[in-house]
Amino acid sequence: MKKILIANRGEIAVRIIRTCHEMGIQTVAVYSDVDRQSPHVLMSTEAYPIGSAPSTESYLRIDKLIEAAKVSGAEGLHPGYGFLSENPKFAQAVIDANLIWIGPPVDAMINLGDKIKARQTAKRAHVPVSPGSESEITDEKVAKKIASSIGYPILLKAVGGGGGKGMRIVNKPSELSSSLERAMSEAGASFSDSRIFIEKYLPNPRHIEIQFMADAHGNVAAFTERECSVQRRYQKLIEESPSSFISRSLWKKMAECAIKIVTESGYVGAGTVEYLVDENKNFYFLEMNTRLQVEHPVTEMICGLDIVREQIRVASGKKLSLDEEYIGHRGHAIECRIYAENGFDNFIPSTGTIQELHLPDGFGIRFDHGIRMGQEITPYYDPLLGKLVAWGNSRKDTLNRMKRALKECHIVGIETTIPFCIAVISNRQFQTGNYNTHFIEKSFDELLRFKQDNMGIERELACAVAGIHTTNMKPEPTITNRKTTEASLWKSIGRKEGLS
Amino acid sequence: MKLQAIIENQPIDCQLSLSGNEVIFEVDNNRQSINFVRLTPFSYSLIINGKSYYVTITKHFEGYNITIDQNVFFVKIKDENELLLEKFGMSDSVTVSNGEVRAPIPGLVSSIAVVPGQSVQKGEILLVLEAMKMENDIDSPSTGCIKEVFVSQGQSVEKNCLLIQLELNENERG
Numbered sequence: 001m002k003k004i005l006i007a008n009r010g011e012i013a014v015r016i017i018r019t020c021h022e023m024g025i026q027t028v029a030v031y032s033d034v035d036r037q038s039p040h041v042l043m044s045t046e047a048y049p050i051g052s053a054p055s056t057e058s059y060l061r062i063d064k065l066i067e068a069a070k071v072s073g074a075e076g077l078h079p080g081y082g083f084l085s086e087n088p089k090f091a092q093a094v095i096d097a098n099l100i101w102i103g104p105p106v107d108a109m110i111n112l113g114d115k116i117k118a119r120q121t122a123k124r125a126h127v128p129v130s131p132g133s134e135s136e137i138t139d140e141k142v143a144k145k146i147a148s149s150i151g152y153p154i155l156l157k158a159v160g161g162g163g164g165k166g167m168r169i170v171n172k173p174s175e176l177s178s179s180l181e182r183a184m185s186e187a188g189a190s191f192s193d194s195r196i197f198i199e200k201y202l203p204n205p206r207h208i209e210i211q212f213m214a215d216a217h218g219n220v221a222a223f224t225e226r227e228c229s230v231q232r233r234y235q236k237l238i239e240e241s242p243s244s245f246i247s248r249s250l251w252k253k254m255a256e257c258a259i260k261i262v263t264e265s266g267y268v269g270a271g272t273v274e275y276l277v278d279e280n281k282n283f284y285f286l287e288m289n290t291r292l293q294v295e296h297p298v299t300e301m302i303c304g305l306d307i308v309r310e311q312i313r314v315a316s317g318k319k320l321s322l323d324e325e326y327i328g329h330r331g332h333a334i335e336c337r338i339y340a341e342n343g344f345d346n347f348i349p350s351t352g353t354i355q356e357l358h359l360p361d362g363f364g365i366r367f368d369h370g371i372r373m374g375q376e377i378t379p380y381y382d383p384l385l386g387k388l389v390a391w392g393n394s395r396k397d398t399l400n401r402m403k404r405a406l407k408e409c410h411i412v413g414i415e416t417t418i419p420f421c422i423a424v425i426s427n428r429q430f431q432t433g434n435y436n437t438h439f440i441e442k443s444f445d446e447l448l449r450f451k452q453d454n455m456g457i458e459r460e461l462a463c464a465v466a467g468i469h470t471t472n473m474k475p476e477p478t479i480t481n482r483k484t485t486e487a488s489l490w491k492s493i494g495r496k497e498g499l500s
Numbered sequence: 501m502k503l504q505a506i507i508e509n510q511p512i513d514c515q516l517s518l519s520g521n522e523v524i525f526e527v528d529n530n531r532q533s534i535n536f537v538r539l540t541p542f543s544y545s546l547i548i549n550g551k552s553y554y555v556t557i558t559k560h561f562e563g564y565n566i567t568i569d570q571n572v573f574f575v576k577i578k579d580e581n582e583l584l585l586e587k588f589g590m591s592d593s594v595t596v597s598n599g600e601v602r603a604p605i606p607g608l609v610s611s612i613a614v615v616p617g618q619s620v621q622k623g624e625i626l627l628v629l630e631a632m633k634m635e636n637d638i639d640s641p642s643t644g645c646i647k648e649v650f651v652s653q654g655q656s657v658e659k660n661c662l663l664i665q666l667e668l669n670e671n672e673r674g
Binding site for chain 1: 573635
C-alpha cells in the first residue's frame with residue numbers, strides 16, 4: 001500500500017499516521033469543521049473535510065469517508081478505534097469500494113462484535129463464559145425473568161459496543177426498568193444499536209486481556225496479558241503489563257483460549273480477548289475487541305513490536321513478522337489515559353482552549369496524543385487527549401517513572417486526569433498490585449485525601465501567585481524574531497566610537 | 501499592598517510588596533521573599549529560598565485556576581478597594597443560593613424529567629445532559645418547586661447556561 005486513509009481523529013489518528021510515514025506510506029486525514037486545526041490534519045500528507053462537528057455528520061458518515069478515499073486515491077483504510085471501527089457495514093462498504101480494510105474479516109466482525117454471538121463463539125471454542133442471557137433483551141418482562149434466574153446484581157450491556165456506553169449495573173428488581181431504558185437510549189446513541197443483554201455481575205473482578213495478532217496464513221501470536229482494572233464508569237483509566245495477579249502458567253491458559261477463539265472465528269488482524277478474573281483466579285470471557293485497542297502501546301513497549309505496522313502488513317497479505325505463538329515481555333509498562341476530565345469531581349468533562357502545553361519526555365516515556373497549543377477541546381468527541389506510557393525494568397521503576405512524567409506534563413487551560421493519575425500511582429494499594437475493578441470507587445476517599453494533603457503545602461504559594469498576577473499585570477510577553485544581534489552590534493560600535 | 505485571597509472558598513489575608521522580579525509576601529506575620537519570572541502569559545517560574553516552582557495560571561470565572569506541582573487551586577483576589585467596599589456592606593460578591601440550575605458542562609439536553617410547577621427533592625434528577633457521549637444527570641441542588649424550564653429536549657447548551665429556575669422552599673434559601 002502506498003496511501004492509507006485514517007477514518008479517525010485525535011491521538012489514534014496521529015499514532016497511525018506515524019507508523020504509515022515510517023513505512024513510507026502516504027496518509028490521508030479526514031476532519032470535521034472543528035478539527036481543521038487538529039494535529040492529525042496538520043501532520044498527514046493529505047486532508048479532506050467530511051462535515052460538521054457532530055460525529056453523526058462527519059466521522060460516522062460512511063459515504064463521506066469512502067468519497068474522501070476515492071478522491072485521494074487511497075488504497076487502504078484504517079479505522080482506528082471507536083467511531084466506525086467495529087461496524088461491519090462500514091468494513092463491507094470499504095471493501096466494496098475496492099479499498100483494503102485494515103481490520104478483521106467482515107464475518108468475524110459480525111460474529112465477535114455482536115456480544116451475544118461472541119459469547120456463543122467463545123462457548124463453541126470451549127472458553128469459559130460467565131452466566132447471562134443467550135439472546136437480546138426485548139422487554140422488561142424477559143429482563144426480569146433472566147435477571148432473577150441468574151441472580152442480582154446483574155449487568156445490562158450493549159450488544160453492539162463497549163467502552164462502558166450503554167452499560168448499567170442493576171442491584172435489585174426495582175432498578176431494572178429505568179436502567180434498561182437508559183442503557184438502551186445510550187447504546188442507541190453510541191452504536192446506532194439499542195439492543196441490550198444481561199450478564200451476571202462478578203464481585204471484585206480483575207480485568208485482564210490478551211492482545212493477539214493473526215495473519216491470513218494461519219499464524220497467530222498472543223501477547224503477554226494487560227491488566228486494565230483501574231476503571232471508572234467501566235472505562236479504563238490506567239493499564240499495565242504484565243499483571244501482578246497473573247502467573248505465567250495462568251497467562252498461558254488465557255492466551256491459549258484467545259488463540260482458540262481466533263481459530264474458531266477465522267479471525268485475521270489485530271484483536272483483543274477481554275476476560276474477567278475472579279478472586280480465585282477463574283477467568284471468564286468478557287468480550288472481544290475486533291480492532292486496535294486504546295491501550296495497545298502498553299504491549300508495544302514490553303514486546304518491542306509496532307502493532308499498527310503488523311496490522312498494515314497483515315492487511316496487505318503478508319505474514320506476521322513474529323515466529324513465536326506466545327510473545328513474552330521485557331520489563332514493565334504502564335499507561336495513564338489523559339482525559340479532559342476532572343477525576344476528583346466525578347470525571348466531569350472539561351472543555352476549553354489549551355493555552356500552554358509542556359509534554360513529558362526522557363528515557364522510557366512515550367506520549368501518544370492528538371493535541372497542540374491553542375487547540376480548542378470541544379464537547380463533540382471522546383475526551384481522551386492522549387496516553388502517557390512509561391516503560392521500566394521493574395514495576396516499581398515504571399511507577400516512579402510514570403509519576404515523574406505525569407508531574408512534567410502541563411496541559412494548561414483545561415482540567416485533566418493528570419492529578420488523579422498521580423494520586424493513583426502514589427496509592428499504596430495500587431503500588432502493591434493488589435487491586436480490582438472497584439479500586440477507584442473504593443479508594444476514592446483515600447485518593448482525595450492524598451490530593452488534599454498535597455495541596456496544603458502549596459496553598460499560600462497559590463495565593464502569592466494570584467496576588468502577583470493581579471498586581472503585576474505586565475504586558476504579556478510575545479514571541480518575536482530576535483534580531484538583537486544586529487541592534488547590539490550597532491550599539492557596541494556606537495559605544496566604541498563614543499570611547500575613541 | 502493588602503490583599504485578600506479567597507482560596508477554595510477560604511479567605512486568607514496577605515500583604516504583597518513588589519519590586520522588580522522580587523516580591524515580599526506576608527501571611528500571618530510570616531514573610532517570604534519570592535523571586536519570580538513570568539515565562540509566558542500563562543506561566544511563572546518562582547524561586548523561594550532556593551526551591552524552584554513552575555506555576556501555571558488561567559482565568560476561571562471571577563478568579564484563577566493556579567496549578568502548582570499538579571495541584572489545581574481556584575483563587576480569587578480582592579484588593580484594598582474591594583475590601584473597603586465590602587466593609588461598608590456594598591459588596592455584591594456574596595453568593596446566595598438563588599435556585600438557578602446552570603449547565604456544568606456544554607452539551608445536549610437529551611431529556612427533561614420535570615415540568616414547571618412540579619415539586620422536587622434535593623438530589624432528584626431534573627434533566628439529562630449528554631456530553632462527550634456520556635449521559636450526565638443534572639440533579640436538583642435543593643428541595644423546591646420548578647418555576648421555569650428554559651431549555652427543551654435536543655437543545656445544545658453552553659457551559660453555565662441557565663437550564664432551570666427553582667422556587668426554593670423558605671428554609672432552603674442561602
